Amino acid sequence: MSERRRYAVAGAGARAEMFVRALTLDHAGTAELVAFADVNPARMAAHNRWLTELGARPVPAYAAAEFTAMLAKERVDEVLVTSMDSTHAHYVVAALDAGCDVITEKPMTVDADGCRRILDAVERTGRRVSVAFNYRFNPLHEAVREVLASGEIGEIGSVHFEWLLDVRHGADYFRRWHRDKANSGGLLVHKSGHHFDLVNWWLGAAPERVYADGRLFFYGESGRRHGYARDYLRAHDDPAAEGDPFALRLRDNPRMKELYLDAEAEDGYRRDVNVFAPGVTIEDDLAVLVRYDTGATMTYHLTAYAPWEGYRVMVNGSRGRLELEVVESDHVSPAGANEVKGAAIHGVTEAQEKGHASLTVHPFWAPPRELPLPAAYSRTGHGGADTRMTAVLFGAEKDPMHRSATARDGTLALLTGLAANRSLETGLPVRVADLLDLP
Numbered sequence: 001m002s003e004r005r006r007y008a009v010a011g012a013g014a015r016a017e018m019f020v021r022a023l024t025l026d027h028a029g030t031a032e033l034v035a036f037a038d039v040n041p042a043r044m045a046a047h048n049r050w051l052t053e054l055g056a057r058p059v060p061a062y063a064a065a066e067f068t069a070m071l072a073k074e075r076v077d078e079v080l081v082t083s084m085d086s087t088h089a090h091y092v093v094a095a096l097d098a099g100c101d102v103i104t105e106k107p108m109t110v111d112a113d114g115c116r117r118i119l120d121a122v123e124r125t126g127r128r129v130s131v132a133f134n135y136r137f138n139p140l141h142e143a144v145r146e147v148l149a150s151g152e153i154g155e156i157g158s159v160h161f162e163w164l165l166d167v168r169h170g171a172d173y174f175r176r177w178h179r180d181k182a183n184s185g186g187l188l189v190h191k192s193g194h195h196f197d198l199v200n201w202w203l204g205a206a207p208e209r210v211y212a213d214g215r216l217f218f219y220g221e222s223g224r225r226h227g228y229a230r231d232y233l234r235a236h237d238d239p240a241a242e243g244d245p246f247a248l249r250l251r252d253n254p255r256m257k258e259l260y261l262d263a264e265a266e267d268g269y270r271r272d273v274n275v276f277a278p279g280v281t282i283e284d285d286l287a288v289l290v291r292y293d294t295g296a297t298m299t300y301h302l303t304a305y306a307p308w309e310g311y312r313v314m315v316n317g318s319r320g321r322l323e324l325e326v327v328e329s330d331h332v333s334p335a336g337a338n339e340v341k342g343a344a345i346h347g348v349t350e351a352q353e354k355g356h357a358s359l360t361v362h363p364f365w366a367p368p369r370e371l372p373l374p375a376a377y378s379r380t381g382h383g384g385a386d387t388r389m390t391a392v393l394f395g396a397e398k399d400p401m402h403r404s405a406t407a408r409d410g411t412l413a414l415l416t417g418l419a420a421n422r423s424l425e426t427g428l429p430v431r432v433a434d435l436l437d438l439p
Contacts, residue, residue: 004032005395008076010067010091011083012038012047014259015105019080020047022390024056031394035074037062038083042263049258067091071098081105084177085184089114092129096121101128103393107193108410110185112418112436115411119438122407130393131410133197136403137392138383139374140324143359144313145202145401147322147371152361154319156203159298163195163311168332170284170304171246172340174219174275179282181421186282188212189417192302195311196290197405197413202315205292206412206438210419211429214286218305223276235272236261245337248272256340288420307331310355320363326383329353411438 007023009016016036023033033051036044036059048058062070070076071094079095081088081104089109095102096118108131109115122129135141148156165173173191178184200206216222223229232240235247250261250272260271284304291297310327331353359371378384391397392404405413415438419430 004028004030006032006034006075006077007080008035008037008070008074008078009033009047009080009082010037010064010095011081011087011105012036012040012043013082013084014256016047016080016082017050018386019082019103019390020051021054022387022394024051024054026387026390027394027396028056030396033059034076035060035062035070037064037067037070039064040263040266040269042266043259046258046263068094068098071095071100076100078103085110085190086182089117092118093121096125096127096129099125099127101130103130103132104410105132106197106410107131107185107189107414107417108407109414110183110189112415115414115436118407119411129407129410131197131405131407131413132389132393133194133201133405133409133413134382134385134389135194135198136201136405137385137388139376139385139388140326140357140359140383141198141202141385142401142403143371143374144315144322144324147359147361148202148315148317152319152363153315153317153322156294156296156315156317158296158316159199159203160314160316161195161199161298161300161311162313163192163300163302164306164309165191165302165304166306166309166329166332167246168337168339169309170306171219171275172248173282173304174280174284175248175273176271177269179220179273179280181281184282185414185417186421187284187302187304188214188286188288188420189414192286192288192300192420193413193417195300195302196416197409199290199298200292200409200412200416201403201405203292203294203296205294205296207290207416207419207432208293209291209429209431210288210416210423212286212288212420212423214283214424216280216283217285219275219284220280221276221278229276230274232274233277234270234274236270241274245334246275247338248340249338252338253340283424286420288416290416308353320361323360323362324358326357327355329355408438411436 044061078101184190232238235241241247286302288300313324315322362368
């Protein structure tokens, strides 16, 4: 039997748990978790305690400053980067230079400089970077790719893509580090990067020119104009947060309490900031127009304060039209308003509200044809994508659909978001090649 591949995790926040569980429960025969690295020892201790709940042994925990030394000491083969977005490039480049392969959470990084450093390190070292774009592994999204690749709706002329984050999920980006664009790149990089990557993958295309418009309409200090703002900085132990549907109750979720509330003394990070408090530098309502190298265009809109969660995609072709609609939750129930989507295990918990999905082909001169939902589709784990993605990333399954995103794929998705951000600043269309010329 071959020796198990050795993995380390850089970044011990909530997103790390999905990968840790997959390594421990699903791929223990071929993969082994050997270390954590993070700025906060209490969060690493929480993950190690959870490992014991899974029947596994705790692993060594290293301070972030010891990351490179950890790679050598623990003989790490591959690094999982699940830290704050703005730190991704640091960990990815250091791991590549140490001779490791890397799996990084999206976005690959948050700026063109970090992106260039990663691409240079890949070329210099010959090591591999995979970006965890789990939406590619959603069976519904695989079905869309198969229909488009079949030519059933012909040559693609345009795409319209609308994504709605409800007032539970969308609000959560405005109470944590994501609210600062320096940390996350804003929603066009952190969240929409998923969607931009999907369209690149579906069309086999690369973005050439981007125009965007948007604003902070609902959250931040705009909340006072809409009548939602309350005068508290963070929800924990503040009477002003009582009864506020936008307040996160960290104490009510044991996982979140241990991972964040109990870890505050180490670094001062607060997970439950008032979504209407000052200091938000990201937008919550965004419109984007993209032209691709195939000649196709995309109109895209992200709303982060919707009453329901889901998305609609319409693809127009020379022989017909494809329509995808996914309602993940048709409303936010009062009982669930204060929860975090998926609790501490991101995307695993199914919403208590109702949802549905449909995929329809509209050919010319024929009735529309609704396609059956793939058997593997699920309302949990991002449509069943997380389990399918980790099976490929950890080498348990082949990938004939080329779903595993490379550093180049991560770059193309990132550049769409960065160009959109630049357009927001200038009010002008932006050529992607002016940000980073990717051969």
